Amino acid sequence: MSLADSPPPHDDRPVWPAIRRGLTLRCPACGEGAILHRYLKVQDNCPVCGEELYHQRADDGPAYLTLTVTGKVAISLMVWLLFTYDPNPLLLFAFISAVVIGLSLYLLPRFKGMLVAIQWSRRMHGFGGSDR
Numbered sequence: 001m002s003l004a005d006s007p008p009p010h011d012d013r014p015v016w017p018a019i020r021r022g023l024t025l026r027c028p029a030c031g032e033g034a035i036l037h038r039y040l041k042v043q044d045n046c047p048v049c050g051e052e053l054y055h056q057r058a059d060d061g062p063a064y065l066t067l068t069v070t071g072k073v074a075i076s077l078m079v080w081l082l083f084t085y086d087p088n089p090l091l092l093f094a095f096i097s098a099v100v101i102g103l104s105l106y107l108l109p110r111f112k113g114m115l116v117a118i119q120w121s122r123r124m125h126g127f128g129g130s131d132r
């Protein structure tokens with residue numbers, strides 16, 4: 001039996017369920033405990049299963065993703081509104097500002113949860129230490 005015939009190694013931390021759990025702000029290991037507290041602070045340990053989460057190094061990743069998505073949505077919306085309805089510029093500015101602020105506040109913690117979950121799933125940084 002050659003190496004090509006052997007079954008692929010079992011992935012005990014599949015990435016897509018972890019991403020889904022991270023986007024819903026849940027622990028990537030159990031999917032039950034809250035991953036964040038105080039809006040953007042990552043819990044040291046999951047309050048339900050005790051999984052260590054302090055190994056995360058999300059850094060500027062969530063802000064970068066939030067800026068990218070929010071910018072593309074806001075600019076597309078602004079151009080569409082401008083050419084479709086030709087609104088008052090002050091009204092357009094106020095509306096787009098509200099969309100940008102609201103979307104940023106909504107997306108930032110979700111992207112942080114997603115990046116922490118990806119790091120957990122791929123055993124990055126200290127997440128690969130030992131399994132329970």
Ligand SMILES: [Zn+2]
Nearest residue numbers: 027030046049
């Ligand atoms: Zn958990």
